Amino acid sequence: MTDRAGDRTPDTGHAPREGTGMSALEAAAALGLSERTIRRAIAQGHLNASKRGGVYRIAPDDLARYGTLRHVPHHHHDPQPPVLLSGGAPTRAFNVPRPLTPLLGRERELGELRERLLDEEVQLVTLTGPGGVGKTRLAIEAATTLRDAFGDGVWFIDLLPLTDPARVPGAIAEALGIRDTAGRSLTSRLMSFLEPREALLILDNFERVTDAAPLLVTLLGSCPGLKVLVTSRVSLRVSGERQFPVPPLACPDATPTLTLAEAAGSGAVRLFAMRAEAARPEFALTEANMAAVAAICRQLDGLPLAIELAAARAKHLNPPAMLARLNRRLELLTGGMRDQPSRMQSMRDTVAWSYDLLTPGEQRLFRRLSVFVGGFSLDAAVAACAGDEPGAGNPRHPPEGAATLAPPGPPSSVLDGVISLIDKSLVEPAREPAGEPRFTMLDTLREYGLERLEASGERELIQERHAAWCLALVESVEAERIGLAPRTGADRLGPDRDNLRRALQWLRDRGEASTGLRLASALWPLWLERGEVSEGRAHLSALLSLPGASPGEQVRARAVCVTGALAQALGDHDQAADLSREALLAFQRLGDVRGEAFALNTLGLDAMIQGDNAAAVAFLQDSLTRFRSVADSRAGAWALRHLSSVAFRTGDVARGVALAGEALTIVRPAGHYLDVARLLLNLSHAATLRGDLERAEAMGKEALDLFQIAGDRWGVADALQRLGHVALEQGDVAQASALLGASHSLFRDIGDPEGLVVVVVLLGWLHRAQGLRESAEDLIAEGLAIARRQGNPSRIASA
Incomplete structure (x- = not known):
């Protein structure tokens, strides 16, 4: 039985006379390591051992395996244990994709990489090598086998969709669950989150954002327990970097005396055989085909992606036929032309060869699918790619009488085409789709597809279709969000965020202000609810300032209104007020009552936060009246909730309860559960003020459950803060400390200064209750300082 932690009997380090295997002391001497290193390897699961009579027993085979991989356990200092939000044991973060096939031919590289990542002198490792060499797969395998070596988690961040280095901090923050809000810089919040943690970040596909490399040095310099594993086609050239070149898979030598055992021992040949068998179950490596298979692997330079693409054709071509086809492309495949981009010099011909095997219809679908970034659904593929046309090209403005692109065809033909492309x-298929099946395309393949799309004359038209599909998706989700269409309950925007960003950027680059503003404006639920406020405001501001842009007053008014709401969320009160007033006047000229209501809602919320409660009531009441006049009950419930909050701030608890209760009767039957959760927190606060602590606790727990189901970390933090306040009023100091501590950690991680003010002040009250007067005063002073920095009168008063 392998010993992890079950037997707590002390190990004396000395072996008894009877029994087999080595003691920890003997194993350390055999490998030239410290006994402590061996014990830690056993504790972390890197070295199998049993314990008999209080002594570890290590089998020779297990020790040899450990010695081959040279496991050097990483030094740990455990951070503060996590506070459980809803019972159960704490779980270590681990979001690394789970491979569906084994890693072949990488035993040596895996062992060396693990050793480097466990070396206490190394914090930054860069896997370098050509496209398709297997850098990502090796990184995933190393992270999976080292899962237990990083006590606070392992995070995988795919930078493939990024071309702007400035977005790298946001991508890391998104993976870690850190919200983009007003306050400290994103880098500062990343440092605060990672500094106390023993963690591993895997940053995949870094080659297009190498200017962000100094950020890694900054993080590593402030976070001693952090390690970063980067995959990139170029080195980062920063201090502390340890490059790890990933070589191609080993191929058999070109010798007439090659044996079947020698061929099968090659990682490249094993990979080809495994993938060929998956495509054609009756395939097997034999004396008759081994020479051709070995030659294919050599001519493909041992690059895993090229080998996999070749092996997939085993369903239709035997190895000699494949080899004959490869000979026509050998020159470009092994080097390529010097005037081509470096990423194309090793893979272009491999992809072109696969492309040439497709039927004309499959080729057309493949190149059209390349417009999608980060994957696509079948509906998206139909909208952007379906349809047939005579001829090769699809000019945007074809000559009079020329053939034009047909409208989208039946979904079944696209589905059949996608299935065929999967087979080839x-x-x-995307791993573990959350709902509707999704599909992805490798980056190298996608780039080749875009080249073919450009050459075909189709790119501009297909890109327009892609943008039109994005706009239709977003506007339909917005209609659900504001109650104008039935809810589907699914997260329809999240999986396509990269597509939406690509469409927005394309529209900006094209100067398409009207469509771009419609798309960016309709994305306001994503900007606000996902904490991506800065990005949304940047897109809208850029589109609004396009030279010569004339989007029309309705589109512009709506964009200005949304930009004002985003400014308010970021704490830019002056811009929020100015833009909301501008939007209000425009909507009044247009007779757009719903638009007026939204602008007034932002003005009211901003006034409340700034402490002008009278103005807030006036704005919000006007907003409510207008929402009711257009029968927008859900938006009216938002105004009621804000009015309820104002009432609590002015001490009118009864009115606050009545307003929140009225709103709850609207949103609960409709299934708007995030709205329900926020209203429950209002009512929980009221119950606390009235001394009905049992009711306050019940409502707070219900809200917490709803926020956790939705993955709303801000809501979870707020609910924990409310429940901590209740526990404090109940005199349960231990529970209050746990809940408020968890809330404080979340508010700090997501960067919400207003939430921090409240929870820090409550922690001050808690310390007072514990008789810790000095620390209590320090905490209250800290809350006051945060409120002053934000210029928030109401929070200053509470502090």
Whole structure:
């Protein structure tokens, strides 16, 4: 039985006379390591051992395996244990994709990489090598086997959709669950989150954002327990970097005396055989085909992606036929032309060869699918790619009488085409889709597809279709969000965020202000609810300032209104007020009552936060009246909730309860559960003020459950803060400390200064209750300082 932690009997380090295997002391001497290193390897699960009579027993085979991989356990200092939000044991963060096939031919590289990542002198490792060499797969395998070596978690961040280095901090923050809000810089919040943690970040596909490399040095310099594993086609060239070149898979030598055992021992040949068998179950490596298979692997330079693409054709071509086809492309495949981009010099011909095997219809679908970034659904593929046309090209403005692109065809033809491309290893199903099946395309394949799309004359038209699909998706989700369409309950925007960003950028680059503003404006639920406020405001501001832009007054008014709401969320009160007033006047000229209501809602919320309660009531009451006049009950419930909050701030608890209760009767039957949760927190606060602590606790717990189900970390933090306040009023100091501590950690991680003010002051009250007067005063002073920095009168008063 392998010993992890079950037997707590002390190990004396000395072996008894009877029994087999080595003691920890003997194993350390055999490998030239410290006994402490061996014990830690056993504790962390890197070295199998049993314990008999109080002594570890290590089998020779297990020790040899450990010695081969040279496991050097990482030094740990455990951070503050996490506070459980809803019972159960704490779980270590681990979001690394789970491979569906084994890693072949990488035993040596895996062992060396693990050793480097466990070396206490190394914090930054960069896997370098050509496209398709297997850098990402090796990184995933190393992270999976080292899962237990990083006590606070392992995070995988795919930078493939990024081309702007400035977005790298946001991508890391998104993976870690850190919200983009007003207050400290994103880098500062990342440092605060990672500094106390023993963690591993895997940053995949870094080659297009190498200017962000100094950020890694900054993080590593402030976070001693952090390690970063980067995959990139170029080195980062920063201090502390340890490069780890990933070589191609080993191929058999070109010798007439090659044996079947020698061929099968090659990682490249094993990979080809495994993938060929998956495509054609009756395939097997034999004396008859081994020479051709070995030659294929050599001519593909041992690059895993090229080998996998070749092996997928085993369903239709035997190895000698494949080899004959490869010979026509050998020159470009092994080097390529010097005037081509470096990423194309090793893979272009491999992809072109696969492309040439497709039927004309499959080729057309493949190149059209390349417009999608980060994957696509079947509906998206139909909208952007379906349809047939005579001829090769699709000019945006075809000459009079020329053939034009047909409208989208039946979904079944696109589905059949996608399935065919999956079978030919050019498209793959997304791992573990949350709902509707999704599909992805490898980056190298996608880039080749875009080249073919450009050459075909189709790119501009297909890109327009892609943008039009994005706009239709977003506007339909917005209609659900504001109660104008039935809710589907699914997260329809999240999986396509990269597509939406790509469409927005394309529209900006094209100067398409009207469509771009419609798309960016309709994305306001994503900007606000996902904490991506800065990005949304940047897109809208850029589109609004396009030279010569004339989007029309309705589109502009709506964009200005949304930009004002985003400014308010970021704490830019002056811009929020100015833009909301501008939007209000425009909506009044247009006779757009719903638009007026939204602008007034932002003005009211901003006034409340700034402490002008009278103005807040006036704005919000006008907003409520207008929402009711257009029968927008859900938006009216937002105004009621804000009015309820104002009432609590002015001490009118009865009115606050009545307003929140009225709003709850609207949103609960409709299934708007995040709205329900926020209203429950209002009512929980009221119950606390009235001394009905049992009711306050019940409502707070219900809200917490709803926020956790929705993955709303801000809501979870707020609910924990409310429940901590209740526990404090109940005199349960231990529970209050746990809940408020968890809330404080979340508010700090997501960067919400207003939430921090409240929870820090409550922690001050808690310390007072514990008789810790000095620390209590320090905490209250800290809350006051945060409120003053934000210029928030109401929070200053509470502090």
